[in-house]
Amino acid sequence: MKSLRLIPVLFLFLGARAQEPLYNVVFFVNSPVTGDYFFSSSGDSGNSWVFSNGQKLPASTEFFHTPGNALKLEYIDGKTGR
Secondary structure, three states: OHHHHHHHHHHHHHHHHOOOOOOOOOOOOOOOOOEEOOOOOOOOOOOOEEOOEOOEOEEEOOOOOOOOOEEOOOEEOOOOOO
16 A cells, blocks of 8 residues: 555656756847847858848847747858758
């Protein structure tokens, strides 16, 4: 009977251990101003192309998955042309 009570506790412990560790690095923080993201840099070479505002990635307020804004990544790969 004691072993039957132990099974739910065991599942709880295993479920808690299956959590993904939190990242301690922030890739993008919402840009406080519209336009380009200050802490970015971009460049293109050869047949490749990346959309930028003065070598800074633009911050989009139209399409985002978290509140505020997101980086707009628009590029063409020189090898495939897409």
